[in-house]
Amino acid sequence: MIVNQFLVLGALLFSIGVYGVLVRRNAVLVLLSIELMLAAVNINLVAFGAFVDDAAAAGQVFALFVITVAAAEVGIGLAIVVLIFRNRSSANVDELDLMKW
Amino acid sequence: MSNIDFLALGPEIAVTAAAVLLLMIEVARKPSARVWGWIAGIGIAAALGLSIAGWVLGRGTDANLYFSDMLALDGFSAFGGIVVFTLTGIGLIAGWGLVTSLRRRGAEFVALVLIAAAGMHLMAASANLIMLFIALEVASISFYVLAGITRNRAADEAALKYFLLGAFASAVFLYGIALVFAATGTLSMAGQESFLGETILLRPGVLLAGIALLIVGLGFKVSAAPFHVWAPDVYQGAPSGVTGFLAAGAKVGGFAALARVLTVPLDAYLDDWAPAVAVVAVASVVVGTLLAIAQDDIKRMLAYSSVAHAGFILLALTAGDAGVEAVWFYVSTYALQVVGAFAVVAAVSGPDTGASPLDSYAGLGKRSPMMAAGLGLMMIAMGGIPMTTGFVGKLGVFRAAIDAGYLWAVVTALVATVAGLFFYLRVIVRMYMDAPGGDAPALEVGRGPAWAVGITSAATIVLGIAPWPLLNMLRDALPF
Incomplete structure (x- = not known):
């Protein structure tokens, strides 16, 4: 089995996610980009899990855990974004400038 | 293989049971805040007792692994439990004014x-990278909510900044885990240790990239420069x-997670990661000190x-196994100092507000001698x-780094220590030399902050003058 194509896909997705986090100004889209990064890691984990071929299927199991944790994280994240939107009627991360060094 | 021992998981069970019980009683009975305090107190005391029991049984031995090699019970995890649950207790006492001001919430x-305490202890006790990731997220997600708990504009900004950067760092950390998994073929730290100890990787690039990403992800959590940008905003807004x-x-x-990941599975690659850790350490020390000088808000x-x-704590990690003792001493005593300092901040500017300008500390020596002294x-x-724990901690850290051959890093850190005295002493000058602005009345201090400041001050002085009990305890606990 060739693992490279999965790794390239994973790395590309991860990079797109990083790009999104850096460029997007809407908090929801930043959140989506972070999800993209987690999905990229999942592809890697599943690919490595199949490639390593251990009986415990650690890679696949880990991917399930990551999906669950990502869901919990998004739940909290969206709640915080809703709170921000209620307080400021905007979810633009550039407007979060109450505090600066 | 799937050996189950509930002592290894005891502290988590105690605090989680307390949290669940508290929420259920809250829904059914709507009790007073005193009842919350009792439930939390009993849970934390039980967890602390179980950690001490774990220390008695597990100190000085090699790690005993439980739950299919997911959890380690050894001196490291037990000492971590003692520190975490002490800290949680004092933190709750110091922040009790915030709890009552939130009413039913x-x-x-x-x-x-x-729940955050359970996650923090799991970070010290994980023996598997899956477990470590879950523990990290349990603690972090609780922290995101806690930072924004008052729901005002400063707190929501702190929560969102913490959340976005924290989730980003978690993803980076996860990518690092995936790469280490790819290089070693297992997620168990013990398995990785034996694999890397026995095998010479012909092309270690994947592993090294994984290590780098792990250091970045955990460096974010401990706010090491250049991954520190969230810290000031979160500290100020929360x-x-x-x-x-x-x-x-x-x-x-x-630091519990960082010390375990770097010194257990990746020990064989000490020569590869130690220089990177030293650079991050020096960057943190310099950046932190220089920017602290420019601040006019104490938080x-x-x-x-x-x-x-x-940065100082990272310096000790450059010594690998030999530095873990110094890391734990520094981290545990520094944690007490931070909790004590923020207890004073909570007393001066109110437990539910964010900002705390340095000007409001002018003349604190007259308004509240005890808080000012603390x-x-x-x-x-x-x-x-x-004569304080800070000195003993720095000494241990510097010695570990010198023994590891990072003299240049220690010299830089020493210069930064001297420069750092400027902004620490400035606070004292403000408190004792300046007159309070306007007609500042004597400060009313609640019992919570007073107790928290008292306990942390006593620990800071006693362990600063006679650090041997703690040092011996650490030497006993760690098998290295």
């Missing part, structure tokens, strides 16, 4: 603190009653000072002046 706050717990908890959990100043302290002592300890 105070129950959620207490439950979240307990309500003062919880900032101390957030700051100390993130440090303790993060931002403490945030940048915590970046510098993260904050002054914490500043002296953080500055590393003898």
Whole structure:
């Protein structure tokens, strides 16, 4: 089995996610980009899990855990974004400038 | 293989049961805040007792692994438990004013603190990278909510910044785990240790990239430069009653995880990661010290000072196994100092507000001699002046780094220590030399902050003058 194509896909997705986090100004889209990064890691984990071929299927199991944790994280994240939107009627991360060094 | 031992999981069971019980009683009975305090107190005391039992049984031996090699019970995890649960107790006492000011939502706050404590202890006790990731997220997600618990504009900004950067760092950390998994073929730390000890990787690139990403991800959690940008905003925006717990908890959990990941599975690659850690350490010390000088809000100043302290602690890690003792001493005593300092901040500017300008500390020596003395002592300890734990901690850290051959890093850190005295002593000058602005009345201090400051001050002085009990305990606990 060739693992490279999965790794390239994973790395590309991860990079797109990083790009999104850096460029997007809407908090929801930043959140989506972070999800993209987690999905990229999942592809890697599943690919490595199949490639390593251990009986415990650690890679696949880990991917399930990551999906669950990502869901919990998004739940909290969206709640915080809703709170921000209620307080400021905007979810633009550039407007979060109450505090600066 | 799937050996089950509930003592290894005991502390988590105790605090989680307390959190669940608290929420259920809250829904059914709507009890007073006193009842929350009792439930949380019993849970934390039980967890602390179980950690001490784990220390008695597990110290000095090699790690005993439980639950299919997911959890380790050894001196490291047990000492981590003792530190984490002590800290949680003092943090709750210091922030009790915030709990009562939240009215009915105070129950959620207490439950979240307990869950975060479970996550922090798991970070010290994980023996598998899956477990470590879950533990990290349990603690971090609780922290995001705690930072924004008052729901005002400063707190929501702190929560969102913490959340976005924290989730980003978690993803980076996860990518690192995936690469280490790819290189070693297992997620168990013991398995990785034996694999890397026996095998010479012909092309270690994947492993090294994985290590780098792990250091970045955990470096974010402990707010080491250049991954520290969230710290000042979160410290300043989060309500003062919880900032101390957030700051100390993130440090303790993060360094426990970092020390275990770097010295257990990746020990064989010490020569590859130690220089990177040294560079991050020096960057943190320099950046933290320089930017702390420019602050006029005490919480931002403490945030940048915590970046510098993260650097000092990282210095000890460059020694690998030999530095773990210094890491634990520094981290545990520094955590107490931070909780004590933020207890004073909560007393001065209110437990539910964010900002705490340095001007409001002018003349604190007259308005509240006890709080001023407590904050002054914490500043002296953080500055590393003898007769306090800060000095003993710095000594251990510097010695570990010199033994590892990083003299240049130690010299830089020493210069930064001297420069750092400027902003620590400035707070003391403000408190004792300046007159209070306007007609500042005597400060009313609640019992919570008073107790928290008293306990942390006593520990800082006693362990600063006679550190041997703690040092011996650490030497006993760690099998290295």
